[in-house]
Amino acid sequence: MGRFEPEKMVGRVLMLFSITAVVVLLLIMLFIFNAGLPLFTKVGVLDFLFGTRWVPSKDVYGAFQFIVAAFMVTFGALLIAVPLGLSCAIFLSEIAPRWAKNIVRPAIELLAGIPSIIYGVFALVIIVNAAHITFNLATGETILAASIILSIMVLPIIISISQDAIEAVPRLYREGSYAMGATDWQTIHRVLLPAASQGIVAGVILGMGRAIGETMAVVLVIGNVEKFPTGFLVPGETLTSAILLEMGEAVVNSLHYRALFCLGIVPFVFVLVLSVLSSRLISRNHERFE
């Protein structure tokens, strides 16, 4: 028998610890797919993805209106958050004096730390009423209201990833641009933004992932009307909010239960793809400047 080697033993225990992350990810896939996929023995995949009628009492499960609503709130959120977040990232990396950074950075960290349910409660009154009054609607609980609150929630991630990308651009690029007589702004939008574009896109992609998966803030403000969304000023229901609202009444292992898990599979798979894509882009952005 070999000598007792504590180092090897500790190494093995720690290795077990480190595969936990992989095991958990695989378990999530196993349990979600296992609970959801049997739906397709009774309901066609295309009927599920592109059907627009969702009637659990008759076992009709078409999720198209939830999918469209989820993409609409995500798109709306990015439409607001990308220009604002990118500007703030440029501000922090290129323009801001130290004192301003010392105010804005902690503010963004705090914005990232505020729980989604708090944003929901804030939006439930303020944004919903603002939409109600501004657009003279019957109800302010709309896809627009959900987009606005989501845009606030994805700002921190867009800002921090794009700021990293812009700061990673070597000083030489800036000096070259200034040496040719370019102003700060010309340097920013002709040199820095193109050079950092991959990192910025990665930030937008991560923001997109957060927006499509968000539940609590959306469910409180979107109105939860299960109809095909015809615009931003109507109520709707997203994939995540439908799961949250209906799971309580679904019987375990019933078709309804399985259909709700399938509603979860859609953003899950989407977000996994986005996550791999964005980490590729981030590492490529860094490799370029090394």
Place this chain on the structure above:
Amino acid sequence: MNKHTTDRLAKIWLWMSAVVIILILLAVLGYIFIKGVGALSVSFLLDMPQNNWREGGIFPAILGSLIVVVVALSFAAPVGVGTAIYLTEFRKDDWFSRVIRTASDALNAVPSIVFGLFGLALFVFYLKDYTGGPSLLSAGLTLGFMVLPTIIRTSEVAMRGVPYAEKMESYGMGASKLQTIRNIVLPGSVPGIATGIILSIGRAVGETAPIIFMVALNPTIPSSLFGSGNTLTTQLYYLAMEGISLKVAFGTALTLVLIILLLNHITRVFKKRLSRNLRRNC
């Protein structure tokens, strides 16, 4: 337009964007504070709810939040820090570390409601004989899975920040790998690890969707880990969605915000200490 005029206009826009973000933060915090401060008192925090939450306090929710956070961190902190030690001290930057890191990033991106579905299928149904079904234990473990990537990432960054020279000195004096980890790597990365743990506490305390299917809404003191209970977030969702009592809802919201502000303040203190340490090392 002259290029200098454009430059000035662009800079005004960039400054404005930062101002807008500060104003958004102030609006959210200010609104919750103004609406909630009237409800807040010591008895609000320490009393049982009365009359279906219309009167009394929110003590069971505070206790429930505390319990799920303790359960989540008792799982995630040792596993996460252990993973970080393994990746930084036992492995080179090889395929194994890349697999772990990719899985951890993917786990971090999983939508919170998907964690909720997962927890429901695994802890509430599949393992119900061990977890008590919809219990505080189930909720805590689900949250533990969710914050694991944060702890791995922050601890790993902290450990890579420990100066190479200090490690080499330790080995040079004949210390073993384990002694070096205990005496150099861990002490050097404590502020970073602590920051990660506090960040995770903040996330665990603020999440609603992962645990919404595992809590009971009846306001009782949880009898044990295997018993049911509710948390600040799930109670807030219930009160706001059903419109039961907005006064208590905003009181709960403010309590939650104050906890987040406190945790945020603590991480700031740790970060200051961290950068001071780094400067000393240079």
